[in-house]
Amino acid sequence: MPGNNNIDTPDDLRNLPVTSLQDLCGELRSFLIDHVATNGGHFSSSLGVVELTVALHYVFNTPEDKLVWDVGHQAYPHKLLTGRKSRFHSNRLLDGISGFPSRDESVYDAFGTGHSSTSISAILGMACTAKYRGDHTRQHIAVIGDGAMTAGMAFEALNNAGYEQPNMLVILNDNNMSIDANTGALQHYLTALTSGKHYNALKSHIRKLLTHPGQPDNWPVEVVRKLQKAIKGGLLRYSNLFEALNIRYFGPVDGHDLKKLIHIFEKLKHIPGPKLLHCVTTKGKGFAPAMTDQAKWHAPKKFDRSTGDTLDAETSVTFQKVFGDTLMELANSNPKIMAITPAMLSGSALTNMKKQMPERVFDVGITEQHAVTFSAGLAADGMIPFCTIYSTFLQRAYDQVIHDVALQKLDVVFCIDRAGVVGQDGPTHHGAFDISFLRCVPNIVGASPMDAEDFRNLLFTAQASEGNGPFAIRYPKGAVASMHGPSGFRKLAIGKGRKIRPGKDIAILSLGPVGQYVKEACDELESDQLHVAHYDLRFFKPLDEALLHEVFSQFSSVITVEDGCIRGGVGSAVLEFMVEHGYHVTLKRLGLPDTFATQGTQQQLHELYGYDKKGIIRVVRQVVGIKTLSVNNVFLSHH
Ligand SMILES: Cc1ncc(C[n+]2csc(CCOP(=O)(O)OP(=O)(O)O)c2C)c(N)n1
Ligand SMILES: CC(=O)[C@@H](O)[C@H](O)COP(=O)(O)O
Numbered sequence: 168m169p170g171n172n173n174i175d176t177p178d179d180l181r182n183l184p185v186t187s188l189q190d191l192c193g194e195l196r197s198f199l200i201d202h203v204a205t206n207g208g209h210f211s212s213s214l215g216v217v218e219l220t221v222a223l224h225y226v227f228n229t230p231e232d233k234l235v236w237d238v239g240h241q242a243y244p245h246k247l248l249t250g251r252k253s254r255f256h257s258n259r260l261l262d263g264i265s266g267f268p269s270r271d272e273s274v275y276d277a278f279g280t281g282h283s284s285t286s287i288s289a290i291l292g293m294a295c296t297a298k299y300r301g302d303h304t305r306q307h308i309a310v311i312g313d314g315a316m317t318a319g320m321a322f323e324a325l326n327n328a329g330y331e332q333p334n335m336l337v338i339l340n341d342n343n344m345s346i347d348a349n350t351g352a353l354q355h356y357l358t359a360l361t362s363g364k365h366y367n368a369l370k371s372h373i374r375k376l377l378t379h380p381g382q383p384d385n386w387p388v389e390v391v392r393k394l395q396k397a398i399k400g401g402l403l404r405y406s407n408l409f410e411a412l413n414i415r416y417f418g419p420v421d422g423h424d425l426k427k428l429i430h431i432f433e434k435l436k437h438i439p440g441p442k443l444l445h446c447v448t449t450k451g452k453g454f455a456p457a458m459t460d461q462a463k464w465h466a467p468k469k470f471d472r473s474t475g476d477t478l479d480a481e482t483s484v485t486f487q488k489v490f491g492d493t494l495m496e497l498a499n500s501n502p503k504i505m506a507i508t509p510a511m512l513s514g515s516a517l518t519n520m521k522k523q524m525p526e527r528v529f530d531v532g533i534t535e536q537h538a539v540t541f542s543a544g545l546a547a548d549g550m551i552p553f554c555t556i557y558s559t560f561l562q563r564a565y566d567q568v569i570h571d572v573a574l575q576k577l578d579v580v581f582c583i584d585r586a587g588v589v590g591q592d593g594p595t596h597h598g599a600f601d602i603s604f605l606r607c608v609p610n611i612v613g614a615s616p617m618d619a620e621d622f623r624n625l626l627f628t629a630q631a632s633e634g635n636g637p638f639a640i641r642y643p644k645g646a647v648a649s650m651h652g653p654s655g656f657r658k659l660a661i662g663k664g665r666k667i668r669p670g671k672d673i674a675i676l677s678l679g680p681v682g683q684y685v686k687e688a689c690d691e692l693e694s695d696q697l698h699v700a701h702y703d704l705r706f707f708k709p710l711d712e713a714l715l716h717e718v719f720s721q722f723s724s725v726i727t728v729e730d731g732c733i734r735g736g737v738g739s740a741v742l743e744f745m746v747e748h749g750y751h752v753t754l755k756r757l758g759l760p761d762t763f764a765t766q767g768t769q770q771q772l773h774e775l776y777g778y779d780k781k782g783i784i785r786v787v788r789q790v791v792g793i794k795t796l797s798v799n800n801v802f803l804s805h806h
């Protein structure tokens with residue numbers, strides 16, 4: 168940042184005169200545009216909160232005062248002002264700083280985020296701690312977007328805050344956007360609050376009335392008396408959603424008006440109890456292309472800052488593209504198919520289907536729990552919902568998967584996107600756990616395709632298996648091995664895998680697209696005279712028992728490979744099978760170790776955790792080499 172390049176911490180910031188803060192905002196924006204143009208990353212949400220961030224750190228005494236950023240994808244200016252400017256070039260890279268707030272990274276990150284709508288609960292916890300300790304001076308602030316506000320969790324927290332009445336401030340950053348256009352009745356309500364101004368007009372009349380009873384002079388005494396009675400009865404309170412929950416509502420205010428923000432924050436500091444300030448901002452503020460096409464610029468790849476042209480466009484066919492196209496194809500011939508997304512319409516490649524069949528695609532907001540139970544309701548009434556949720560976000564709806572879907576054996580198709588490591592979003596976002604947490608749930612079928620053809624056939628099979636109960640298909644972010652041969656559909660046998668390649672020295676069982684690494688590894692090992700058999704399990708539940716009997720009776724060494732955590736994963740399912748059936752073989756399981764996987768590109772992480780082509784080759788050589796050394800001939804991997 169040229170002009171204020173000595174501003175590295177909020178203390179530096181607080182030493183600046185108010186008059187130079189506007190320039191600082193410009194410098195922050197310029198830095199952000201340069202950085203994301205060169206490296207990619209979350210972008211327009213950060214551009215939209217520059218003034219808010221500067222005003223917050225200027226007025227509040229961070230890190231003593233607690234500041235929590237919801238989701239945390241808008242926290243880049245916060246990071247730049249809290250000691251991470253010199254490391255910002257490593258943002259989201261392997262071994263670099265995180266793209267989200269992280270308690271491990273900075274004392275200014277009061278709470279780690281990544282998943283949405285946690286900020287009000289977290290700040291409420293801190294505010295209640297302060298109240299309990301008798302600390303009435305510390306300030307507690309949560310910044311939450313209009314998208315994040317659609318989640319049940321946010322309202323659970325408001326409900327609790329209105330009851331507990333601790334000292335806290337919720338800043339509702341309303342830019343009228345989620346990743347895609349924000350959906351839902353709440354957005355209409357917020358827009359009405361912003362544009363109508365009726366509530367504020369009423370509020371100020373009422374204030375006048377309360378402070379100068381009898382005013383305005385020309386109002387008949389009887390009208391004033393009745394109005395005062397109505398106020399006491401809750402007229403003001405119940406005309407505003409937040410006030411009705413016992414949280415004082417302020418705003419709407421222009422969230423780019425730095426001076427005004429500073430003035431308001433100074434005032435709010437001295438008002439006790441829970442408060443909500445409604446700020447209106449523009450997502451992408453300061454970068455014209457991002458203000459024009461807001462959904463596109465949520466998290467762009469590298470781009471040319473002068474033209475806004477994307478530099479790193481995806482050229483391969485992706486799982487997402489195959490998913491979006493196939494679902495629409497299937498929906499064209501099966502009128503029961505519906506698509507459900509909790510606020511990931513474009514990320515899940517459902518935008519096109521929404522355009523073509525608007526009444527059959529539901530963007531239900533950031534509400535994974537509701538998305539699952541809503542799908543259960545559709546299924547209970549004869550529809551076939553394709554409930555499309557990123558693996559990491561499905562974690563939030565675990566009880567709904569069990570209680571509302573699986574227990575009732577409802578035909579919900581779970582399309583679990585971003586399964587496996589997702590790359591630079593890092594530990595908050597990896598789809599590491601879905602195999603483990605679904606595998607133990609009765610009634611669920613669980614599968615993962617190795618290539619595009621397999622994926623299409625699984626989607627086809629899922630909708631053609633009515634009455635079978637829930638069907639989960641997990642697939643990763645990004646490129647898919649493309650199809651060979653005709654593009655029709657084939658119904659697959661549930662719980663059946665396939666032999667990809669015969670061999671005699673060792674067998675590898677893979678699940679999903681990591682099977683492509685296995686294929687490449689087998690080719691390379693062949694030239695070393697190692698003949699490796701390769702099986703694609705395709706289903707992690709139910710397991711193909713016939714296939715496993717074949718493998719365990721023919722091979723003394725077996726390796727499993729999956730893009731997910733080893734504990735409880737498909738390798739563990741194979742291990743259980745082996746033990747239950749009394750086989751004694753050397754079994755090595757490859758996948759994610761028992762730690763939260765770090766950030767980096769997907770390829771870097773596959774390599775780091777040892778299940779890319781090189782890692783597989785290394786383990787095959789190791790296992791074949793050490794086989795004779797293992798004591799009871801059962802060798803389990805312990806990462
Ligand atoms: C539980 C969960 N579901 C979905 C997401 C994906 N997600 C990240 S940001 C975002 C939109 C948030 O909108 P808003 O809070 O209004 O912030 P803005 O992007 O507009 O700044 C979504 C859906 C998430 N991070 N967490
Ligand atoms: C912050 C957040 O949760 C999303 O923006 C997420 O980063 C999207 O991931 P994809 O880019 O893989 O859709």
Ligand SMILES: [Mg+2]
Binds near residue numbers: 343
């Ligand atoms: Mg928003």
